[in-house]
Amino acid sequence: MASADTGAPYDVAIAGGGFTGRALALALASLAPKGFGIALVDAEKPHAGPPPNGAPPKQDARALALSAATKNLLSVLGVWPALEGGAQPINSIEITDSPLHAELRPHFLGFEDVLNADEPGAYLVEYGPLYRALEDAVAQSGAIDIFAPDTVADYAADAFSVTAKLASGGALTARLLVAADGRNSKLRERAGIKCVSWSYPQVGIVTTVAHTRPHHGRAVQHFLPAGPFAMLPLTGNRSSIVWTEEKERGAEIMALDEAGFIAELARRFGAKLGELKLAGPRQSFPLALQIARAFIADRLALIGDAAHVVHPLAGQGLNIGMRDVAALAEVIVEDTRLGLDVGSPVGLERYQRWRRFDSAFSAAVMDGLNRLFSNDAAPLRVLRDLGLGLVDRAPAVKRFLVREAAGITGSVPRLLMGERL
Template sequence: MSQSAKGQSGFRIVVAGGGFAGGVLAMALARLAPKTCHVTLVDAAAPDATRDPDGRGLALSPASKNLLNAVGLWSRLEPGAQSMDAIEITDSPLNAALRPHLLGFADELKDEGTKAWLVEAGALLGAIADEVRTEPAIDLIAPDTVQTFETDGFGATIHLASGRALRAALLVAADGKKSKLRDLAGIKCIGWSYAQMGIVATVAHERPHQGRAIQHFLPSGPFAILPLKGNRSSIVWTEDADLAKKLVEGDPDIFLAELGRRFGHRLGTISLEGPPRAFPLSFQMARAFVGDRLALVGDAAHVVHPLAGQGLNIGLRDVAALVEAITDSARLGLDIGSATALGRYQRRRRFDSAFSGAAMDGMNRLFSNDSAPLRTIRDLGMGLVDRAPGLKRFLVREAAGATGDVPRLLRGEEL
């Protein structure tokens, strides 16, 4: 390894993108492996940029909470976090007078190792930005972007839009689902559009939610009510793309009325906190998670349907696995940007990501329809699961990130 890619503080790593995955990765490397690597984070947003309020509820698995705790973020988030104390799942037509309980989880969520938490997206992004900006072990270059890069046997040379050039052992693409770095590396994706949009909104309601998350499966797609701190909930509403666009861009009173039809009356009168937003839903999976001196994390590697709220957790599993691959390779005296080191990361993450994405895709296709025979089959299946305590415990542990080949940081262990 040439000295241009390895300095006195260890291997140089450039992370492109300071969002959820990129920001947490930079913090993990800087704080948990300071002798292994020197971290540079290149982000398109200015360090002091004013962010739009983002009240989307993000579900954090216990494994993701362990990672955020390890990097020093959880203490900032915990005061505003809401525990998920129960989950209720229903399946019915939109105009059904009753939405019978088909599958629920409560006792299975009482253990600290299986309890999920809800945090607001804006709070998490704000905490990441603040910690990155004040972390002396992170060289923050912002606002700036990576324009091109080339590699050789000793490292990567990275050219920024500002004209600056950086030398590193490894470049990490955390630049989102339209990743420029993935395209520059010639890594193709498989994927498709769902012809659906995800509508997100935050509502206030009269009655307390008692930490209960509700997933209504409706013919147009899943409608999730996720509890936030106080008498507030985050809505993730999957809808036909044309109707979603009309609702979000149309009369706010009509939107609230349509929201109310789906939300129900259990929590009393509801009101919107800020305008709703909508984004197109798609499935996308990179054919490779690594390239020459390059690793993909987060949405640059995979985009899944939001129906189970697992997108963030899958991205944070990328982060934990890559940090472990880097530090373990460094301990063995290996080049952290080599095909050997990166191959371990890819083997660990691509199958898990593809499996999770396929599961979300299958569930969306199974439930996003009004077929009476299919409803009978899926309702019978959920009813059987609801009466199988052992299977329910397994499903909760799977969602908690507690099964399979789990990276040490996700288990709450040291590197």
């Protein structure tokens, strides 16, 4: 691990070693000109071999939907080969809308989730393998100085540099500080950036189940009055469950024993894939929407959850964060090649213009869909089901929606197209 106060300023210091922080560090290490200085401040202690006494590693119940664009980014960074064997392509998507106690779940909308070149529009990967793949790639890079376990507690910027004060007592100097420190970002708060935010009267429940019949790569999004219930295919006869429930009912469900939890899950999952059993831990978390009013400040840029948090109903949270990574990396690399200051307002404004509207639009869409479908009003149900049926009969619209979810429409950073900078 590196030590602070080395005296040599970095070009970029990244606060936060989650998915987006590590991906940005790798992108800059791979693509910026030789000699570009990168510091990564990671709150997690680096992984060093197997856990002591043969104990299994801590499990995380989440699985992550990676869009085709995110897969392209990970391929350029050399991370995808480590994930490919355990990545499940999503070949098709089915959307249904009915009350919990309905005997039939009519099909309203379906997609073949493939792009023009028969490339899947998305893949499902489990949290642990993606976390470890990025962690290993960062550890193996000789161009990234890692400060861990540590956090950036405060910072101060002037006309030429920014000083990041570490919780351990040291300090780093850089041209640009990137806040990748999560939804409760201390750096965003320190910069005085306010957020538009609200909490949902819902919780998210995630787990993995095994079933006796194959899913054939089909994802199902079943809209229920309490919120969407998603069944997302994993490798083998397994599916990841992303289950939105009313807060009080969600707490009751999480308190059930395994048999009771499976019974509640089966009521929503249905019988198409046969008998169910838990194949991983179960977790729950509160749901909220949060968009920063600005993505930049003096020599500071926000990425990932520090900039935006969206409802998980479409599984786009990580993909939106990776769009931040690709856009900021492109701006930084191009400015560096031109001999420009990577922390100057000109480059940061370009990044903000590129990402702020897209992030706010995505959050608004997720919020609107959740509000539209998370109720049982009969007239509204008729109208929304009519709309789903019309879309189902419009192949051109469906192709556009697949490309939009794949992250390859609009002004797309080159890394998301699989191109090196």
